[in-house]
Amino acid sequence: MNSPALQFAPLRLRKHEARRLRQGHAWVFSNEIDTRCTPLQAFEPGAAVTIEDDRGKVLGTGYVNPHSLIAARLVSRSAQHPWGRSLIRHRLNVALALRERLFAEPFYRCVYAESDGLPGLVVDRFDDILVVQITTAGMECFKEDVVEALQGLLRPRVIVFRNDSPIRMLEGLERYVETAQGTPPETLEVREHGLNFHAPLLSGQKTGWFFDQADNRRDLERWVKDARVLDLFSYVGGWGVQAAVRGAAHVLSIDESATATAYVRENAEINAVAERVEAKTLNAFEALKQLRDEQQQFDVIVVDPPALIKRKKDYAKGVQAYERLNELAMKLLARDGILISCSCSQHLPRAELVGLLNRRARHLDRSLQILSQRFQSVDHPIHPAMPETDYLKVIFTRVFR
Ligand code: SAH
Numbered sequence: 001m002n003s004p005a006l007q008f009a010p011l012r013l014r015k016h017e018a019r020r021l022r023q024g025h026a027w028v029f030s031n032e033i034d035t036r037c038t039p040l041q042a043f044e045p046g047a048a049v050t051i052e053d054d055r056g057k058v059l060g061t062g063y064v065n066p067h068s069l070i071a072a073r074l075v076s077r078s079a080q081h082p083w084g085r086s087l088i089r090h091r092l093n094v095a096l097a098l099r100e101r102l103f104a105e106p107f108y109r110c111v112y113a114e115s116d117g118l119p120g121l122v123v124d125r126f127d128d129i130l131v132v133q134i135t136t137a138g139m140e141c142f143k144e145d146v147v148e149a150l151q152g153l154l155r156p157r158v159i160v161f162r163n164d165s166p167i168r169m170l171e172g173l174e175r176y177v178e179t180a181q182g183t184p185p186e187t188l189e190v191r192e193h194g195l196n197f198h199a200p201l202l203s204g205q206k207t208g209w210f211f212d213q214a215d216n217r218r219d220l221e222r223w224v225k226d227a228r229v230l231d232l233f234s235y236v237g238g239w240g241v242q243a244a245v246r247g248a249a250h251v252l253s254i255d256e257s258a259t260a261t262a263y264v265r266e267n268a269e270i271n272a273v274a275e276r277v278e279a280k281t282l283n284a285f286e287a288l289k290q291l292r293d294e295q296q297q298f299d300v301i302v303v304d305p306p307a308l309i310k311r312k313k314d315y316a317k318g319v320q321a322y323e324r325l326n327e328l329a330m331k332l333l334a335r336d337g338i339l340i341s342c343s344c345s346q347h348l349p350r351a352e353l354v355g356l357l358n359r360r361a362r363h364l365d366r367s368l369q370i371l372s373q374r375f376q377s378v379d380h381p382i383h384p385a386m387p388e389t390d391y392l393k394v395i396f397t398r399v400f401r
Helices: 085-102 143-154 166-171 211-217 240-245 258-270 284-293 312-331 350-363
Strands: 009-012 027-029 048-052 058-064 070-076 107-112 121-126 129-134 158-163 176-181 187-192 195-200 228-232 250-255 277-281 298-303 333-343 367-374 393-400
Touching (some): 085 143, 107 211, 121 143, 143 158, 240 250, 240 277, 250 258, 258 277, 333 350, 350 367
Parallel strands (some): 129 158, 250 277, 298 333
Antiparallel strands (some): 058 070, 187 195
């Protein structure tokens, strides 16, 4: 950067703390700031800043939040295009261009935060309905501009903010759900791989649909032909209903939310597989024990839980939960059964998931073959310098005696 964006106050880093940013990362932690030179308390949450190294050399522009452990995010490295409204517009354009190239139909994650150069912003597109999540004070300051830019770019009928994520609390932000445009219907309509699904819009999980698993569900057909399938943590049936359509003999979907299982039944109806899909409202751990007592067996089991390790300090307990869950699932597998084991916990490394699956198999005196290892879908690109953006692990295994 040649000349600093003069209108922004400087945020000075301590010696050696510019390295990660120079390597491409976007976060500045609060202990990396030279607070004698630029006291954090002097900033309003979300204020735009020019981030500079310990000698005053400008690294770029972004925003600050004195209340957050991630005290600042570097958004732009270019003096010509500093953080702000026109940069947001430009980055939205770039993000959309990728999706338009990849998808024949307008159902996808349109913006994936840091990976699309828009930290604190997620936008999911369901045709003419946009579901937006803002998770940082810096992005919250530009809420109106985000709405305007999306309107200009996509001409949506409805824009809803699902700003109810618990991570907003880390930024000192309130949690709310709000309609920014139009009248949101109760139910979202989603298309995935030629199938139609319904999902709850205002009361659903996250933005209403898990686009991150779409690529991984694409080739279900090769795994589920004539199979008895168990879909654990089914939500509205993304895996299970699709398995039935792709030829499964029978699918049992389990979710503890009655809303979710009602939608599984509805989605089975819509896709004309209701007679092969059963949905039960149960705690997954309880269900696994119950099915074991009933001596039920399955040829394919999908284990796709919510993040069981939410914070680093929950690591040991979380690993235990993954172990318990996967062992219980393995016990229900028929001969040569397929276990599709997923983890969306960013704190659980891929190798550790593989390791724990192997441990549980060994404990049961079974062997594992890893058949396929997958990531989040292509509309959730991974930022090469930010491991935090690489979170979803999906391991297809065969478990045999
Ligand atoms: N597999 C889904 C996404 C799962 S989201 C898909 O591909 O669309 C996690 C789901 O797990 C939510 O629907 C939530 O209601 C459910 N859930 C969370 N804890 C649970 C538990 N202990 N037992 C059963 N379901 C649970």
